[in-house]
Amino acid sequence: MSEDIYKEIILDHYKNPHNFGKMQNPDFKASDTNPLCGDHVEIQVKLSNGKVSDVKFIGRGCAISQASASLLTDLVMGKSIEELQKFDKEQLLEAMGNPDLGPVRIKCALLSLKTLKLGLYSYLSKNDNSNS
Amino acid sequence: MQSSLLDVETIRNDFPIFKVKFNGKSIAYLDNAATSQKPKQVINALVEFYETYNSNIHRGIYKISEKATDAYEKSREATARFIGCHDPSQVIFTRNTTESINLVAYTWGNKHIRKGSKIVLTMLEHHSNMVPWQELARQKGAEIEYVDIKEDGTLDMESFDDKIRNADLFAFTHVSNVLGTINDAKKLILRAHKEGAVVLLDGAQSAPHMPVNVTELDCDFFAFSAHKMLGPTGVGVLYGKKELLDQMPPFIMGGDMISEVHIQGAKWNELPWKFEGGTSNIADVIAFREAIRYLERIGINNVRGHEENLTRYALERLDRVKEIRVYGPRNISVRGGVIPFVMEKVHPHDVAAILDSEAIAVRSGNHCAQPLHENFDLDATTRASFYIYNTEEDVDRLVKGLEKVRRLMIK
Numbered sequence: 001m002s003e004d005i006y007k008e009i010i011l012d013h014y015k016n017p018h019n020f021g022k023m024q025n026p027d028f029k030a031s032d033t034n035p036l037c038g039d040h041v042e043i044q045v046k047l048s049n050g051k052v053s054d055v056k057f058i059g060r061g062c063a064i065s066q067a068s069a070s071l072l073t074d075l076v077m078g079k080s081i082e083e084l085q086k087f088d089k090e091q092l093l094e095a096m097g098n099p100d101l102g103p104v105r106i107k108c109a110l111l112s113l114k115t116l117k118l119g120l121y122s123y124l125s126k127n128d129n130s131n132s
Numbered sequence: 133m134q135s136s137l138l139d140v141e142t143i144r145n146d147f148p149i150f151k152v153k154f155n156g157k158s159i160a161y162l163d164n165a166a167t168s169q170k171p172k173q174v175i176n177a178l179v180e181f182y183e184t185y186n187s188n189i190h191r192g193i194y195k196i197s198e199k200a201t202d203a204y205e206k207s208r209e210a211t212a213r214f215i216g217c218h219d220p221s222q223v224i225f226t227r228n229t230t231e232s233i234n235l236v237a238y239t240w241g242n243k244h245i246r247k248g249s250k251i252v253l254t255m256l257e258h259h260s261n262m263v264p265w266q267e268l269a270r271q272k273g274a275e276i277e278y279v280d281i282k283e284d285g286t287l288d289m290e291s292f293d294d295k296i297r298n299a300d301l302f303a304f305t306h307v308s309n310v311l312g313t314i315n316d317a318k319k320l321i322l323r324a325h326k327e328g329a330v331v332l333l334d335g336a337q338s339a340p341h342m343p344v345n346v347t348e349l350d351c352d353f354f355a356f357s358a359h360k361m362l363g364p365t366g367v368g369v370l371y372g373k374k375e376l377l378d379q380m381p382p383f384i385m386g387g388d389m390i391s392e393v394h395i396q397g398a399k400w401n402e403l404p405w406k407f408e409g410g411t412s413n414i415a416d417v418i419a420f421r422e423a424i425r426y427l428e429r430i431g432i433n434n435v436r437g438h439e440e441n442l443t444r445y446a447l448e449r450l451d452r453v454k455e456i457r458v459y460g461p462r463n464i465s466v467r468g469g470v471i472p473f474v475m476e477k478v479h480p481h482d483v484a485a486i487l488d489s490e491a492i493a494v495r496s497g498n499h500c501a502q503p504l505h506e507n508f509d510l511d512a513t514t515r516a517s518f519y520i521y522n523t524e525e526d527v528d529r530l531v532k533g534l535e536k537v538r539r540l541m542i543k
Contacts (some may be wrong), residue, residue, distance in 0.1 A: 006540055037481045038511035046161035
């Protein structure tokens, strides 16, 4: 039974999301959808001196997906590109209080991280190409 | 008012799942449009088969194989009788409704749908009565038209009259799995036949819940699944008119569907075995007969009446919850026991997850009908759907659960 997946921290971030909105000229952005729930998340990142200087998200969907995106933006603020690359799902789930999510809802929880990584890797591969 | 049409207490005792406790509560199972629970009569038939006469059918000369063959064919006879079909050879066992529809698309459709043919569907269709036709149309260069629906979820008859003209195939659902809309199948079929169209009726949500007579309806094909009507998973049914089935080539090639095989080629078996290539789902087909017996014993008219009462009660209760909006027809006489709703500002998956914490099982998502949800500008809904073992108490638990959702999720 899954009531305890709605931990205080998840409900807080869902009702009052952090860093919600759009920014001007992000260095990279990406969006993705979870076809199961119809959850949608777009994440935008601005870098300065190789570190995340600003991050915002917009999205709609279930509490798990939106709270995870809000938490993720807090977690990655100020991180270097190397740290972003290393940032993994365990870190995100721990910040969410390790809710007992089944195989279905875990996809909601990880949508934001998947989206961030999509944006990051397409940014990195573009930069690799322009350097070479 | 508690329904007196069915002895629900006795019925519930036949279903072992209601004895299982989740956090001390038995489940309020409200996802019957997805699949029904199984009574012990059906479960026992499976056990009896595997324990006492497990064998392959249509082959063995020994006793238990003859018994299995007899039980399998008796199930076909019972199925035919249940849907008002006089000739059991017109009843083909498949894996599910989806496979039944695909069988028609790949055999009849492959032969008769060509470039410029017109396939007519409705906006109410489940993906399983949409995607096979889209794929066939793409391969053949045929066109597809969709009959519109009105705001209340009933078919727009003006749109139907317009779209049905010169149709070659009309495939539509008897009862919507999302909105519960009951289509006036007889009238629609009559009109489609005047256009010369062949008609496939998707009965996945009608056969379990209301009387169906394919002879009176005069549909050319009728498809449904055992698992939504107390039977096991893995058994679908396709009924077809004899002249159509006779002309159709087989769907799955292999053993049991042939009468003669030589190295130069094979001769197809006769109906219905022509369409049942390979070893069938023997145990589940045999157990399906017990499901039909069960429904016949309590009376399919009583099933429908019981669900009407529950639906009326649930609509009244849900209307009183301010944040809830219910979709689908308000007129109970054209609505099955299916209630989709949204709670303002709360995602349907969150609704379902919190209800789950109270041992209330509902479905959330697009219920395999994405175009229908887009029609109402929705991503998803939460859906409660009823069957013979549901009670007003289940509805009360749902409403109380929704109050908990509101407490947790709304600012």
